Amino acid sequence: MKKFNIEDWEIDVEQETGNDDYIYGNYVDWDEFRTTEEENLLSYFEVDIPWGKEISCQEFFDFLSQEVFYNTSIINSYPFEDLEIIETGPVMSDLLFLFPSRKDLEYDMLVSDIFDYCEVPSGTAYEDDLPQELQFWYSMMEEEFLESEYEYYKNYPLGFANFNESILDIKSKMSSASDTLTKKSLLLSSFIISESLYKSTIVSKIPTENNISEFSKEILSKSLGEKLRGNVDTRNKLFKKIFNVKSPKQEWIALRNSLSHDIESSKLVGDCISYINLKDGKEYTENIYDLFEKQINFYEELKCIVETDNEK
Template sequence: MDDNDFFKDMKDILQPDIGTETGNDDYVYGNYIEWPTLEELNNDQIKELIDYFGLGETVYGMFKKCNVPDYESLEKEEFNDFKKILNPEIEVDNDYMFDTYIEWPSLDELTNDQFVELIDYLDLKEEIYDKLEKCGVPQGTDYENGNPDFPESERYFREEKDLDQEYSYQDYVSTMDSFKDDYNDLKDRIDNFVFNSNTRKMKDEITLYYLNLEDLFKRKVSQILPNPDEFDLPESLQKVIRNTYTDQLRNINNQKFKSFIQSFIGNYRKIGHHELRNALAHNRSKVTFENQNINYPEKGKLKSVKYVEIINEMKDYLNWVDKLGSDN
């Protein structure tokens, strides 16, 4: 499934889990998209899929073949079942005690819950699910590793067509003059983080913390790496070295970068709770805040961590970044 409008629509409706596939020693293979099965969907999602693929009239036709909305012709037991599902308005004529008027909802007035309950009751789910599968509803797990059709927007390793474009090694080196000011600014913002009811604002703030921490780390590493301009080498080889640095800096969370950078900075460390960073970038709706905790998906399960722990780890990481190279 490539990165097109259909993928974006399915992501919006199905809310898949998006995470990072790792192996031994935290080696990163790429991201994955875990789509829910049709059986795992809630009633709103099922109805939304039926509407999205234009199957509404088809389903209504299936209902009518099952005497919906011709409820009066049903046997008593079925009639009572439909009454329980559809909750019609019932009025008794006060002048004629035995005259009862039942006003059933029309098919287009059904709630999503009533709509799907009818599908279940009439044993139509298998047939309708088969139609949805034929329409291409994604299910199962898609992996970035070895998959050229994996959506670009969800990739862990983004394609970079030109190593000379922005965010290169040279860009990070050129911003070192403002490193201390940016460091102090980020430190103040993290120190003053307040857990509150504005969920969207908190997600934005924490996302920026992660991005700023990564940026400061890359800038500090760029300062520590041997400057190829100072090598007694042809310009063509200096460019190869600069491009190697750039390529490494774009993938700071994989094993390859860890092996590369340890000879320059010693012990390498990731920012704590990196799966939270990935969830905020790729699976934002699955990140929730509750009772001073931040909840986010990690390897298919929901992890809950006190926000204070996350903030403290960010502070510790920021302090570590600031001291990088001080012993070099």
């Protein structure tokens, strides 16, 4: 059965701005997309729901036999066995049923369950969690910079020694800072540096191809740049392919996304920062110095992976 492919749709994106009209990035209200495109999506997935119609036994059987119901237990969550019989006869084929209305609350979640199965996104996705083609800053950088992210980290890598020096310097400044906004900015800077180290490490392992055309080099550079600019899952998959091991845990990604999305929305009390995870909408609290330790552990594990790989 066909699953949702974002490339087949024109997705309306909104821009999120601050009080000073600074653009944080794009976002997509996928629930709104599901609602406005419901009929088109059902047609796209070739799912037929005869809302409010009179249907025969055969038509009811055809409805139940659709792949989305046949391969899942979705149908078990709804009282289809209680359909109203509006016409009877001497044989089964004479029966007519009244299919529920789309507005029937008992069946309100049916379409949502179908869309979940077909992998249609839900909720609200912000800049860092959007596909690259829907991101505001990715589009801006594509327009303004010819150099791909791959080329940037190939030419300006962040080494382990420089990272260690930088992260300790930021931690020291954090200890002496009194302003909460300054502390949040320093914390976000540390996350960006950790991300730069990760990307630099990935790029350092990619061999330079000299025996291919300039056009092929350009295609390769663009493809790798897109993967590096992608979300953390995309980068982790690339890391696994290159080093043949899972990447070290990056336990600050949700906070990093929250800070880059709206740095003022988080609350800093003492050494603890509370923030809303953009994916699940829940509030979490972290000790800022624990976060530095996690980044240092990340650096040490990453360095160990590289050293082990170099010994092969």
